[in-house]
Amino acid sequence: SFENGDAGREIKPSRRRNALATPRNQTKLGLFSMRAALIARQFDVQGRLVTVEPYGSGNVNDTYLAIFRTTFSEQRFIVQRIRKAVFPQPEVIMQNMRVLTDHCHAKLEAEADRSDRIWQLPKIIQTKAGEDWVTDAQGDLWRAISQIASANAFDRVQNPEHAYEVGVVLGHFHRMVSDLPPERLGYALPGFHVTPGYLAKMDAALATAEGQERVEASLETKRAVRFVEARRERCQVLQQALERGDLTLRTTHGDPKVGNIMVDEATGRGTCIVDLDTVQPGLVHYDIGDATRSACNPAGEDAAELASVIFDLDLFTTIYRGYQSHARDFLSQADHRHLFDCIHLIPLELGIRFLADHLAGDVYFKVRYPGHNLRRALVQFKLAES
Numbered sequence: 175s176f177e178n179g180d181a182g183r184e185i186k187p188s189r190r191r192n193a194l195a196t197p198r199n200q201t202k203l204g205l206f207s208m209r210a211a212l213i214a215r216q217f218d219v220q221g222r223l224v225t226v227e228p229y230g231s232g233n234v235n236d237t238y239l240a241i242f243r244t245t246f247s248e249q250r251f252i253v254q255r256i257r258k259a260v261f262p263q264p265e266v267i268m269q270n271m272r273v274l275t276d277h278c279h280a281k282l283e284a285e286a287d288r289s290d291r292i293w294q295l296p297k298i299i300q301t302k303a304g305e306d307w308v309t310d311a312q313g314d315l316w317r318a319i320s321q322i323a324s325a326n327a328f329d330r331v332q333n334p335e336h337a338y339e340v341g342v343v344l345g346h347f348h349r350m351v352s353d354l355p356p357e358r359l360g361y362a363l364p365g366f367h368v369t370p371g372y373l374a375k376m377d378a379a380l381a382t383a384e385g386q387e388r389v390e391a392s393l394e395t396k397r398a399v400r401f402v403e404a405r406r407e408r409c410q411v412l413q414q415a416l417e418r419g420d421l422t423l424r425t426t427h428g429d430p431k432v433g434n435i436m437v438d439e440a441t442g443r444g445t446c447i448v449d450l451d452t453v454q455p456g457l458v459h460y461d462i463g464d465a466t467r468s469a470c471n472p473a474g475e476d477a478a479e480l481a482s483v484i485f486d487l488d489l490f491t492t493i494y495r496g497y498q499s500h501a502r503d504f505l506s507q508a509d510h511r512h513l514f515d516c517i518h519l520i521p522l523e524l525g526i527r528f529l530a531d532h533l534a535g536d537v538y539f540k541v542r543y544p545g546h547n548l549r550r551a552l553v554q555f556k557l558a559e560s
Protein backbone atom coordinates (compact mmCIF):
# COMPACT_ATOMS: atom_id res chain seq x y z
CA SER A 175 0.00 0.00 0.00
CA PHE A 176 1.20 3.51 -0.74
CA GLU A 177 -0.97 5.06 1.81
CA ASN A 178 1.17 4.85 4.90
CA GLY A 179 0.73 8.41 6.08
CA ASP A 180 1.01 9.39 9.72
CA ALA A 181 -2.34 9.91 11.37
CA GLY A 182 -2.98 13.49 12.28
CA ARG A 183 -0.35 14.93 10.02
CA GLU A 184 -1.15 17.11 7.14
CA ILE A 185 -1.62 15.14 3.95
CA LYS A 186 1.07 16.44 1.64
CA PRO A 187 2.41 14.47 -1.29
CA SER A 188 6.00 15.42 -0.52
CA ARG A 189 5.71 13.82 2.93
CA ARG A 190 4.46 10.59 1.39
CA ARG A 191 7.41 10.49 -0.91
CA ASN A 192 9.90 10.90 1.92
CA ALA A 193 8.12 8.25 3.91
CA LEU A 194 8.54 5.86 0.99
CA ALA A 195 12.15 6.62 0.18
CA THR A 196 13.51 3.13 0.71
CA PRO A 197 14.90 1.27 -2.31
CA ARG A 198 12.24 -1.45 -2.21
CA ASN A 199 9.38 0.98 -2.04
CA GLN A 200 10.89 3.14 -4.73
CA THR A 201 10.73 0.23 -7.16
CA LYS A 202 7.12 -0.45 -6.23
CA LEU A 203 6.34 3.23 -6.46
CA GLY A 204 7.91 3.38 -9.90
CA LEU A 205 5.86 0.51 -11.28
CA PHE A 206 2.50 1.67 -9.98
CA SER A 207 3.11 5.30 -10.79
CA MET A 208 4.11 4.33 -14.31
CA ARG A 209 0.72 2.72 -14.77
CA ALA A 210 -0.91 5.86 -13.40
CA ALA A 211 1.20 7.99 -15.75
CA LEU A 212 0.02 6.07 -18.79
CA ILE A 213 -3.55 6.60 -17.67
CA ALA A 214 -3.09 10.28 -16.76
CA ARG A 215 -2.09 11.11 -20.34
CA GLN A 216 -5.47 9.95 -21.60
CA PHE A 217 -7.30 12.82 -19.91
CA ASP A 218 -8.03 16.13 -21.52
CA VAL A 219 -5.39 18.40 -20.00
CA GLN A 220 -2.90 20.77 -21.54
CA GLY A 221 0.83 20.36 -21.52
CA ARG A 222 3.24 17.58 -20.73
CA LEU A 223 3.14 15.22 -17.78
CA VAL A 224 5.87 16.17 -15.28
CA THR A 225 5.13 13.76 -12.45
CA VAL A 226 2.59 11.37 -10.98
CA GLU A 227 2.90 10.55 -7.31
CA PRO A 228 0.87 8.71 -4.66
CA TYR A 229 -1.40 11.05 -2.77
CA GLY A 230 -3.58 11.16 0.34
CA SER A 231 -4.37 8.48 2.89
CA GLY A 232 -7.50 6.66 1.69
CA ASN A 233 -8.17 3.12 2.87
CA VAL A 234 -9.71 1.85 -0.35
CA ASN A 235 -8.76 3.35 -3.73
CA ASP A 236 -5.34 4.12 -5.27
CA THR A 237 -4.85 7.87 -5.50
CA TYR A 238 -2.21 9.90 -7.36
CA LEU A 239 -1.48 13.55 -7.98
CA ALA A 240 -0.57 14.29 -11.60
CA ILE A 241 1.18 17.49 -12.67
CA PHE A 242 1.09 18.70 -16.26
CA ARG A 243 2.94 21.79 -17.48
CA THR A 244 3.14 24.04 -20.47
CA THR A 245 5.63 26.88 -20.78
CA PHE A 246 3.19 29.23 -19.07
CA SER A 247 0.89 27.10 -16.96
CA GLU A 248 0.57 24.14 -14.69
CA GLN A 249 -2.36 21.82 -14.06
CA ARG A 250 -2.50 19.54 -11.04
CA PHE A 251 -5.22 16.93 -10.79
CA ILE A 252 -6.12 13.73 -9.02
CA VAL A 253 -6.00 10.38 -10.81
CA GLN A 254 -7.63 7.40 -9.12
CA ARG A 255 -8.07 3.73 -9.68
CA ILE A 256 -11.32 2.49 -8.14
CA ARG A 257 -10.83 -0.85 -6.43
CA LYS A 258 -13.10 -3.57 -7.78
CA ALA A 259 -12.82 -5.59 -4.58
CA VAL A 260 -14.76 -2.80 -2.86
CA PHE A 261 -16.88 -1.24 -5.60
CA PRO A 262 -18.50 -3.97 -7.72
CA GLN A 263 -19.93 -1.41 -10.17
CA PRO A 264 -17.49 1.50 -10.35
CA GLU A 265 -19.35 3.08 -13.28
CA VAL A 266 -22.25 3.77 -10.87
CA ILE A 267 -19.86 5.94 -8.82
CA MET A 268 -19.11 7.99 -11.88
CA GLN A 269 -22.75 8.28 -12.94
CA ASN A 270 -23.60 9.48 -9.42
CA MET A 271 -20.67 11.87 -9.43
CA ARG A 272 -21.87 13.37 -12.70
CA VAL A 273 -25.41 13.91 -11.35
CA LEU A 274 -24.14 15.27 -8.03
CA THR A 275 -21.48 17.62 -9.37
CA ASP A 276 -23.77 19.02 -12.10
CA HIS A 277 -26.36 19.76 -9.40
CA CYS A 278 -23.92 21.24 -6.90
CA HIS A 279 -21.73 23.23 -9.27
CA ALA A 280 -24.82 24.98 -10.67
CA LYS A 281 -25.97 25.75 -7.15
CA LEU A 282 -22.57 26.99 -5.96
CA GLU A 283 -22.36 29.30 -8.92
CA ALA A 284 -25.88 30.64 -8.40
CA GLU A 285 -25.22 31.30 -4.70
CA ALA A 286 -21.64 32.56 -5.00
CA ASP A 287 -22.48 36.24 -4.53
CA ARG A 288 -24.48 35.64 -1.35
CA SER A 289 -22.05 33.15 0.14
CA ASP A 290 -19.66 33.90 3.02
CA ARG A 291 -16.83 32.10 1.24
CA ILE A 292 -15.77 30.49 -2.02
CA TRP A 293 -16.92 26.88 -1.89
CA GLN A 294 -15.12 24.29 -3.96
CA LEU A 295 -16.14 20.85 -5.15
CA PRO A 296 -14.14 18.44 -7.32
CA LYS A 297 -14.96 18.37 -11.00
CA ILE A 298 -14.71 15.39 -13.32
CA ILE A 299 -11.95 15.82 -15.90
CA GLN A 300 -12.99 14.03 -19.06
CA THR A 301 -10.83 11.92 -21.32
CA LYS A 302 -9.66 13.24 -24.66
CA ALA A 303 -12.49 11.16 -26.13
CA GLY A 304 -15.03 13.00 -23.96
CA GLU A 305 -15.70 10.19 -21.48
CA ASP A 306 -15.98 10.51 -17.70
CA TRP A 307 -13.57 7.60 -17.06
CA VAL A 308 -11.25 5.08 -18.70
CA THR A 309 -11.04 1.33 -18.25
CA ASP A 310 -7.56 -0.22 -18.32
CA ALA A 311 -6.43 -3.59 -19.71
CA GLN A 312 -7.14 -5.24 -16.33
CA GLY A 313 -10.72 -3.96 -16.45
CA ASP A 314 -10.12 -1.38 -13.70
CA LEU A 315 -11.87 1.97 -13.80
CA TRP A 316 -9.68 5.09 -13.62
CA ARG A 317 -10.92 8.64 -13.36
CA ALA A 318 -9.47 12.10 -13.08
CA ILE A 319 -10.82 14.92 -10.95
CA SER A 320 -9.74 18.47 -10.31
CA GLN A 321 -7.57 19.23 -7.30
CA ILE A 322 -8.96 21.61 -4.69
CA ALA A 323 -6.98 24.86 -4.67
CA SER A 324 -4.83 25.90 -1.68
CA ALA A 325 -6.42 23.64 0.91
CA ASN A 326 -5.40 20.91 3.33
CA ALA A 327 -7.08 17.92 4.90
CA PHE A 328 -6.11 16.42 8.24
CA ASP A 329 -6.54 12.85 9.44
CA ARG A 330 -7.25 14.12 12.93
CA VAL A 331 -9.20 17.04 14.32
CA GLN A 332 -6.75 19.86 15.07
CA ASN A 333 -8.70 22.17 17.40
CA PRO A 334 -12.30 23.31 18.11
CA GLU A 335 -12.26 25.73 15.17
CA HIS A 336 -11.45 22.82 12.90
CA ALA A 337 -14.30 20.75 14.36
CA TYR A 338 -16.64 23.69 13.77
CA GLU A 339 -15.59 23.85 10.12
CA VAL A 340 -16.17 20.09 9.70
CA GLY A 341 -19.75 20.71 10.87
CA VAL A 342 -20.18 23.71 8.59
CA VAL A 343 -18.95 21.82 5.54
CA LEU A 344 -21.20 18.81 6.17
CA GLY A 345 -24.21 21.05 6.89
CA HIS A 346 -23.53 23.03 3.74
CA PHE A 347 -23.26 19.81 1.72
CA HIS A 348 -26.54 18.47 3.12
CA ARG A 349 -28.29 21.73 2.34
CA MET A 350 -26.87 21.73 -1.19
CA VAL A 351 -28.17 18.24 -1.92
CA SER A 352 -31.42 18.58 0.01
CA ASP A 353 -33.28 19.14 -3.27
CA LEU A 354 -31.45 16.42 -5.19
CA PRO A 355 -33.89 13.49 -5.12
CA PRO A 356 -32.04 10.35 -3.97
CA GLU A 357 -33.87 8.41 -6.71
CA ARG A 358 -31.59 10.11 -9.20
CA LEU A 359 -28.63 8.23 -7.72
CA GLY A 360 -27.68 4.59 -8.00
CA TYR A 361 -26.23 2.38 -5.28
CA ALA A 362 -22.49 2.32 -5.89
CA LEU A 363 -22.05 0.37 -2.69
CA PRO A 364 -25.09 -1.80 -1.97
CA GLY A 365 -25.59 -2.34 1.76
CA PHE A 366 -23.34 0.58 2.71
CA HIS A 367 -24.03 1.63 6.32
CA VAL A 368 -26.73 -1.00 6.72
CA THR A 369 -25.33 -2.17 10.05
CA PRO A 370 -27.05 -5.59 10.26
CA GLY A 371 -25.34 -6.50 6.97
CA TYR A 372 -21.91 -5.92 8.55
CA LEU A 373 -22.90 -8.15 11.46
CA ALA A 374 -23.75 -10.85 8.93
CA LYS A 375 -20.30 -10.38 7.33
CA MET A 376 -18.65 -10.79 10.70
CA ASP A 377 -20.70 -13.92 11.37
CA ALA A 378 -19.74 -15.35 7.99
CA ALA A 379 -16.05 -14.74 8.71
CA LEU A 380 -16.43 -16.31 12.14
CA ALA A 381 -17.97 -19.40 10.56
CA THR A 382 -14.80 -20.17 8.58
CA ALA A 383 -11.80 -22.11 9.88
CA GLU A 384 -9.49 -19.15 9.15
CA GLY A 385 -11.84 -16.83 11.01
CA GLN A 386 -11.88 -19.11 14.04
CA GLU A 387 -8.10 -19.33 13.96
CA ARG A 388 -7.85 -15.55 13.99
CA VAL A 389 -10.23 -15.30 16.95
CA GLU A 390 -8.20 -17.85 18.87
CA ALA A 391 -4.98 -16.05 18.02
CA SER A 392 -5.41 -13.29 20.61
CA LEU A 393 -7.33 -12.29 23.67
CA GLU A 394 -7.95 -8.88 22.10
CA THR A 395 -9.80 -10.46 19.17
CA LYS A 396 -11.95 -12.55 21.50
CA ARG A 397 -12.80 -9.48 23.52
CA ALA A 398 -13.65 -7.54 20.38
CA VAL A 399 -16.06 -10.25 19.23
CA ARG A 400 -17.66 -10.33 22.67
CA PHE A 401 -18.01 -6.55 22.58
CA VAL A 402 -20.06 -6.85 19.40
CA GLU A 403 -22.11 -9.77 20.72
CA ALA A 404 -23.26 -7.65 23.65
CA ARG A 405 -24.46 -4.94 21.27
CA ARG A 406 -26.10 -7.01 18.53
CA GLU A 407 -29.63 -5.72 19.18
CA ARG A 408 -28.66 -2.07 18.95
CA CYS A 409 -27.23 -2.62 15.50
CA GLN A 410 -30.79 -2.70 14.13
CA VAL A 411 -31.84 0.72 15.37
CA LEU A 412 -31.46 2.89 12.25
CA GLN A 413 -32.53 0.16 9.85
CA GLN A 414 -35.71 -0.41 11.84
CA ALA A 415 -36.45 3.32 11.97
CA LEU A 416 -36.09 3.40 8.20
CA GLU A 417 -38.34 0.37 7.73
CA ARG A 418 -40.96 1.86 10.05
CA GLY A 419 -40.93 5.03 7.96
CA ASP A 420 -39.65 7.24 10.81
CA LEU A 421 -36.64 8.12 8.74
CA THR A 422 -36.42 8.62 4.99
CA LEU A 423 -33.69 8.16 2.44
CA ARG A 424 -31.93 11.26 1.20
CA THR A 425 -28.86 12.09 -0.81
CA THR A 426 -25.89 11.48 1.48
CA HIS A 427 -22.11 11.71 1.26
CA GLY A 428 -21.44 8.42 3.04
CA ASP A 429 -17.88 9.14 4.19
CA PRO A 430 -17.64 12.65 5.70
CA LYS A 431 -14.74 11.85 8.01
CA VAL A 432 -12.45 14.67 9.03
CA GLY A 433 -9.84 13.64 6.43
CA ASN A 434 -12.36 14.28 3.66
CA ILE A 435 -12.99 17.88 4.69
CA MET A 436 -10.66 20.38 3.04
CA VAL A 437 -9.72 23.53 4.89
CA ASP A 438 -8.65 26.69 3.08
CA GLU A 439 -4.93 27.26 3.59
CA ALA A 440 -5.37 31.02 3.66
CA THR A 441 -8.44 31.41 5.88
CA GLY A 442 -8.59 28.19 7.92
CA ARG A 443 -12.23 27.81 6.94
CA GLY A 444 -13.79 24.76 5.36
CA THR A 445 -13.86 25.03 1.60
CA CYS A 446 -14.82 21.61 0.29
CA ILE A 447 -15.90 18.06 0.98
CA VAL A 448 -14.04 15.51 -1.14
CA ASP A 449 -14.23 11.76 -1.80
CA LEU A 450 -17.59 11.56 -3.53
CA ASP A 451 -17.43 7.81 -4.17
CA THR A 452 -19.98 6.89 -1.56
CA VAL A 453 -22.58 9.51 -2.46
CA GLN A 454 -25.82 7.55 -2.74
CA PRO A 455 -29.26 7.27 -1.15
CA GLY A 456 -28.89 6.88 2.62
CA LEU A 457 -29.76 8.35 5.98
CA VAL A 458 -28.32 11.71 7.05
CA HIS A 459 -27.60 9.86 10.28
CA TYR A 460 -24.88 7.89 8.55
CA ASP A 461 -23.15 11.15 7.71
CA ILE A 462 -23.67 12.81 11.07
CA GLY A 463 -22.49 9.69 12.89
CA ASP A 464 -19.47 9.37 10.65
CA ALA A 465 -18.42 13.01 10.91
CA THR A 466 -18.80 13.00 14.69
CA ARG A 467 -17.06 9.66 15.31
CA SER A 468 -14.16 11.06 13.34
CA ALA A 469 -14.02 14.72 14.41
CA CYS A 470 -14.84 14.14 18.09
CA ASN A 471 -11.97 11.67 18.52
CA PRO A 472 -8.82 13.80 18.84
CA ALA A 473 -6.64 10.68 19.01
CA GLY A 474 -7.66 9.69 15.48
CA GLU A 475 -8.52 6.38 13.81
CA ASP A 476 -4.97 5.11 14.25
CA ALA A 477 -4.56 6.26 17.85
CA ALA A 478 -1.26 5.06 19.31
CA GLU A 479 -2.77 4.64 22.79
CA LEU A 480 -6.22 3.11 23.18
CA ALA A 481 -6.52 4.91 26.50
CA SER A 482 -6.36 8.24 24.66
CA VAL A 483 -9.47 7.48 22.59
CA ILE A 484 -12.52 9.40 23.80
CA PHE A 485 -15.62 10.93 22.29
CA ASP A 486 -15.06 14.58 23.18
CA LEU A 487 -18.40 16.18 24.02
CA ASP A 488 -17.09 19.73 23.72
CA LEU A 489 -15.95 18.98 20.19
CA PHE A 490 -19.37 17.49 19.53
CA THR A 491 -21.13 20.66 20.70
CA THR A 492 -18.87 22.64 18.41
CA ILE A 493 -19.22 20.46 15.32
CA TYR A 494 -22.98 20.35 15.79
CA ARG A 495 -23.17 24.13 16.07
CA GLY A 496 -21.31 24.34 12.77
CA TYR A 497 -23.64 21.78 11.20
CA GLN A 498 -26.74 23.61 12.40
CA SER A 499 -25.54 26.90 10.95
CA HIS A 500 -26.43 25.42 7.55
CA ALA A 501 -28.75 22.51 8.25
CA ARG A 502 -31.10 24.07 10.80
CA ASP A 503 -34.18 23.67 8.64
CA PHE A 504 -33.09 20.38 7.29
CA LEU A 505 -33.59 17.94 10.15
CA SER A 506 -37.07 16.75 11.15
CA GLN A 507 -38.21 15.95 14.69
CA ALA A 508 -37.73 12.26 13.95
CA ASP A 509 -34.23 12.96 12.63
CA HIS A 510 -33.41 14.67 15.92
CA ARG A 511 -34.79 11.78 17.94
CA HIS A 512 -32.30 9.43 16.27
CA LEU A 513 -29.20 11.57 16.70
CA PHE A 514 -27.97 9.75 19.79
CA ASP A 515 -28.49 6.45 18.02
CA CYS A 516 -26.30 7.34 15.08
CA ILE A 517 -23.57 8.92 17.17
CA HIS A 518 -23.20 5.62 18.97
CA LEU A 519 -23.96 3.32 16.07
CA ILE A 520 -21.59 4.55 13.38
CA PRO A 521 -18.36 4.01 15.38
CA LEU A 522 -19.71 0.64 16.49
CA GLU A 523 -20.52 -0.18 12.87
CA LEU A 524 -17.09 0.89 11.60
CA GLY A 525 -15.52 -1.21 14.36
CA ILE A 526 -17.55 -4.21 13.19
CA ARG A 527 -16.47 -3.54 9.59
CA PHE A 528 -12.78 -3.44 10.59
CA LEU A 529 -13.15 -6.51 12.80
CA ALA A 530 -15.00 -8.49 10.12
CA ASP A 531 -12.25 -7.59 7.66
CA HIS A 532 -9.56 -8.67 10.11
CA LEU A 533 -11.33 -12.01 10.56
CA ALA A 534 -11.71 -12.39 6.79
CA GLY A 535 -7.99 -11.80 6.19
CA ASP A 536 -7.86 -8.07 5.29
CA VAL A 537 -9.64 -8.21 1.95
CA TYR A 538 -11.45 -4.87 2.01
CA PHE A 539 -9.46 -2.18 3.83
CA LYS A 540 -5.81 -1.63 2.97
CA VAL A 541 -3.59 -2.43 5.95
CA ARG A 542 -0.11 -1.21 6.81
CA TYR A 543 0.78 -4.04 9.18
CA PRO A 544 -0.70 -7.39 10.28
CA GLY A 545 -3.42 -6.77 12.82
CA HIS A 546 -4.04 -3.19 11.61
CA ASN A 547 -7.76 -3.82 11.09
CA LEU A 548 -8.07 -5.34 14.56
CA ARG A 549 -6.35 -2.32 16.01
CA ARG A 550 -8.66 0.02 14.07
CA ALA A 551 -11.66 -1.93 15.36
CA LEU A 552 -10.55 -1.54 18.97
CA VAL A 553 -10.25 2.23 18.51
CA GLN A 554 -13.82 2.46 17.18
CA PHE A 555 -15.17 0.24 19.95
CA LYS A 556 -13.45 2.41 22.52
CA LEU A 557 -15.11 5.40 20.92
CA ALA A 558 -18.55 3.76 20.90
CA GLU A 559 -18.08 2.89 24.54
CA SER A 560 -17.04 6.44 25.38
Ligand code: GN1
Nearest residue numbers: 231232233234235429449452475524
Ligand atom coordinates in the same frame (compact mmCIF):
# COMPACT_ATOMS: atom_id res chain seq x y z
C1 GN1 B 1 -12.88 3.98 3.96
O1 GN1 B 1 -11.12 4.85 1.58
P1 GN1 B 1 -11.55 5.83 2.58
O2 GN1 B 1 -10.45 6.09 3.56
O3 GN1 B 1 -12.10 7.09 1.96
C2 GN1 B 1 -14.35 3.51 3.91
C3 GN1 B 1 -15.22 4.34 4.84
C4 GN1 B 1 -14.65 4.32 6.25
C5 GN1 B 1 -13.20 4.82 6.20
C6 GN1 B 1 -12.55 4.79 7.55
C7 GN1 B 1 -15.87 2.79 0.54
O4 GN1 B 1 -12.81 5.25 3.40
O5 GN1 B 1 -16.54 3.85 4.86
O6 GN1 B 1 -15.42 5.10 7.13
O7 GN1 B 1 -12.43 4.01 5.30
N1 GN1 B 1 -14.85 3.61 2.55
C8 GN1 B 1 -15.49 2.59 1.95
O8 GN1 B 1 -11.37 5.49 7.50
O9 GN1 B 1 -15.75 1.55 2.53
Ligand code: MG
Nearest residue numbers: 429449451452
Ligand atom coordinates in the same frame (compact mmCIF):
# COMPACT_ATOMS: atom_id res chain seq x y z
MG1 MG C 1 -14.05 7.23 1.16
